[in-house]
Amino acid sequence: MxxxxxxxxxxxxxxxxxxxxxxxxxxxxxxxxxxxxxxxALAMALAARNIETWEHSVLVTKYAVMLGLRLGLSEEEIKQLRMGALLHDIGKIGIRDDILLKPCRLTEDEYDRIKNHPEIGARILEPAKALHSIIPIALHHHEHFNGKGYPQGLRGEKIPLSARIVSLADAFEAMTSGRLYRRAMSLQKTLEEIQLESGRQFDPYLGHAFVEMMEENIR
Ligand SMILES: [Fe+2]
Structure with a gap:
């Protein structure tokens, strides 16, 4: 192939x-x-390829923009965040169906292939100069604050702010939504997990701000 x-x-x-x-x-x-x-057109292509990825992206966008507004980002930064969050997983267009749609846990080899999607996404966006500002989100939303993420193993504030925000929104959406092979986590458990991972997977300042925001929202 x-x-x-x-x-x-x-x-x-x-x-x-x-x-x-x-x-x-x-x-x-x-x-x-x-x-x-x-x-x-790009968004519709993603939705046609895999509706679950599209629905996930819409929710990730909602949470990322909520956090961005709370952090006091400018109107232009919020606009970029919205576009980037919506297309953060655009690279999944380039992942084979048998891996992308697999209804059970991925093998290590399959997981390695999924891990190519940030770089594929960056290459999809590359020809459109007007979208260059959102490439960092597509490319770096799976980096971890402690440097143990992918694709480049960036650490701390070397990871662009917008990608650190989308990373949190992405993880929150993934944990609170059920998948075919795993149950949705409760909101409380998800927020505990985010607290625990703040400083490891997530930027600690953003992690605490996100948890605080969600707790205020459910009161
Ligand atoms: Fe992703």
Whole structure:
């Protein structure tokens, strides 16, 4: 089976044909896509590929934006966070069905393949200059504050803030939602887990802020 990397020559050919079609854009026969239209197309592609990943991404976006607002991020930073959270798992488009849709626990080898999705996501976003600011979210949302995450094993504040926020929202959503092979964790247990992992998996300051925010929300 061809891997993502082995199809790089094809991707150059695809790029060339796009460049040729730029002529028709210049001559006005094709209207350029707006950023919003392009985002929607990418989002729909992800939803068509795997609806669960899409539903997960929508909830991750909600939690990430809630935390971003609480932290006092600017309007522009919230906009970037919203786009990045929505597309943080866009790289899963490039993961084989038998792994992506497997209804039971993954083997070590399958898990290693899933771990390619941040880099695949970054490469999907790379051709769109207007989306470069959200590449750090797609690429680094599985880094851990203690340096034990992936793909680059970044540590502490070397991990971009937006990726540290999405990492928390991602883990919270994953723990509180059931999957075919595991039950949903209670809200209280999930918040305890986040407290425990603050300083290890999560940025401690953000972890505490997230738990505080969720506790206030359920009161
Ligand atoms: Fe992910």
């Amino acid at each position: 061809r891997s993502w990397n082995s199809s790089i020559i094809d991707s150059y050919q695809i790029q060339e044909s796009f460049l040729e079609s730029d002529d028709s854009v210049t001559h006005g026969s094709i209207k350029a896509l707006s950023l919003n239209e392009f985002l929607q």
